[in-house]
Amino acid sequence: MNILIIENTWMGDTRYGFFDKLLLNAFTILPTLYARKIAAITPKQHTVTIINERNSIIDFSKKYDLVNINYTTSTAKRAYEIADEFRKKGITVVLSGIHASLMPKEAKEHSDSILLGWGELNWLDFLNDYEENKLKLEYKHKKYDKNTKIPPINIKLPAFVISGAIEATCGCPYKCDFCPESNIIEGSQFYKRPVDEVIEEIKNLPQKFFTFYDTSMTIDPKYTKELFRNMIGLKKKFSCNGNVDVLANDIEFVKLSKKAGCTSWLLGFESFSQQTLDNVNKITNKVEEYKKAVENIHDNRMIVVGDFMFGFDTDTKDVFDETLKQIKILGIDAADFNILTPLPGTSIYDKLEKEKRILTKDWSQYTLKNPVFKPKNMTSVELLAGVRKMYCEYYSIPNNIKRIFKSMRLGMLPFLLVFQRTFAAAMSHRKLFF
Ligand code: SF4
Numbered sequence: 165m166n167i168l169i170i171e172n173t174w175m176g177d178t179r180y181g182f183f184d185k186l187l188l189n190a191f192t193i194l195p196t197l198y199a200r201k202i203a204a205i206t207p208k209q210h211t212v213t214i215i216n217e218r219n220s221i222i223d224f225s226k227k228y229d230l231v232n233i234n235y236t237t238s239t240a241k242r243a244y245e246i247a248d249e250f251r252k253k254g255i256t257v258v259l260s261g262i263h264a265s266l267m268p269k270e271a272k273e274h275s276d277s278i279l280l281g282w283g284e285l286n287w288l289d290f291l292n293d294y295e296e297n298k299l300k301l302e303y304k305h306k307k308y309d310k311n312t313k314i315p316p317i318n319i320k321l322p323a324f325v326i327s328g329a330i331e332a333t334c335g336c337p338y339k340c341d342f343c344p345e346s347n348i349i350e351g352s353q354f355y356k357r358p359v360d361e362v363i364e365e366i367k368n369l370p371q372k373f374f375t376f377y378d379t380s381m382t383i384d385p386k387y388t389k390e391l392f393r394n395m396i397g398l399k400k401k402f403s404c405n406g407n408v409d410v411l412a413n414d415i416e417f418v419k420l421s422k423k424a425g426c427t428s429w430l431l432g433f434e435s436f437s438q439q440t441l442d443n444v445n446k447i448t449n450k451v452e453e454y455k456k457a458v459e460n461i462h463d464n465r466m467i468v469v470g471d472f473m474f475g476f477d478t479d480t481k482d483v484f485d486e487t488l489k490q491i492k493i494l495g496i497d498a499a500d501f502n503i504l505t506p507l508p509g510t511s512i513y514d515k516l517e518k519e520k521r522i523l524t525k526d527w528s529q530y531t532l533k534n535p536v537f538k539p540k541n542m543t544s545v546e547l548l549a550g551v552r553k554m555y556c557e558y559y560s561i562p563n564n565i566k567r568i569f570k571s572m573r574l575g576m577l578p579f580l581l582v583f584q585r586t587f588a589a590a591m592s593h594r595k596l597f598f
Pocket residue numbers: 336337338339340343344345346379380407432448
């Protein structure tokens with residue numbers, strides 16, 4: 165069988181120009197993980213082609229037997245266009261991903277079948293049924309358990325890829341009110357792969373640098389410490405996500421991460437207001453611990469990438485200046501600024517829907533960079549202007565130079581990462597806002 169897997173990223177149908185593409189291929193980029201897992205578990209008699217719409221064009225005239233599109237809310241519109249086009253040609257289309265799981269009725273209108281929850285857990289059943297001509301309309305959520313085997317995902321990609329990707333755990337038990345990942349059925353179930361399996365996969369990665377795609381490496385510090393101990397000596401470097409609670413309080417954990425090869429921690433700070441964090445159930449964050457978390461990471465010569473979100477009901481127009489001030493005080497090395505977005509399936513969506521504050525259900529607007537609801541203490545125009553201002557000021561040329569030079573004290577790799585992050589942010593900022 166000839167199988168095509170399309171993984172739309174959150175950038176949706178944004179296509180890059182020639183020079184952007186050249187730079188992206190040189191400096192980036194996080195390769196897709198879902199598609200590679202699917203390719204890894206597909207029996208070898210089938211041919212699997214992976215396309216990332218972000219920088220490739222789909223050839224609808226090619227003869228495929230089966231097309232799997234994995235998508236999120238912001239790329240749903242484009243995913244449905246692609247699905248409809250293939251189905252017109254009589255090609256079977258199966259949809260998967262967070263949005264398909266949270267809005268199955270909508271997904272079924274554009275597909276022959278859908279995979280709910282973690283698509284990779286249903287893929288082989290789906291393939292068998294397809295071959296035996298007894299396809300179901302939907303494949304129910306399945307749990308990761310000790311019998312689940314995710315094979316190494318070292319699939320050769322057609323392009324040169326600088327950075328590899330690994331997943332040691334999946335799911336997140338915290339359920340922040342705005343987070344779709346933890347709100348799909350089984351999304352809050354936390355699954356850990358056996359450490360020796362993960363180590364074997366890391367050893368076999370062709371790249372020296374990789375990213376842990378786990379939602380957070382600090383959910384089970386005991387597990388992660390064992391993993392990090394076993395990584396010492398592998399001579400690999402990596403980036404990963406974590407939460408403030410552990411990074412501020414567990415020095416042994418932070419030191420071990422450095423010894424294992426960590427160069428950068430991405431932290432979802434979201435806000436400098438404890439009231440805001442408490443209101444949205446971000447239980448891992450205590451604002452008073454931010455400073456300690458950042459210091460611990462810097463003391464161990466790693467960089468801090470911060471994620472921030474704006475538009476909460478407790479946010480007023482002052483939130484932008486205040487956040488910029490605090491980010492500077494903490495010395496955060498790179499940052500991303502998002503607009504609170506009521507993604508379907510989250511409690512924020514239910515709340516705003518009930519209060520009739522959702523302005524549009526055009527999912528292509530749900531990129532985290534557009535105000536798609538009425539904020540409480542400012543207008544949506546002010547919210548958008550505030551986030552633009554965050555990007556313009558944080559990524560102004562003098563600030564970029566200062567941050568990039570400052571990161572040199574942490575070593576060559578952290579310096580290059582800050583440089584790359586700054587460059588990528590400047591590019592996406594330009595694409596998304598102007
Ligand atoms: S900690 Fe992160 S992954 Fe977990 S629920 Fe909150 S936002 Fe989602």
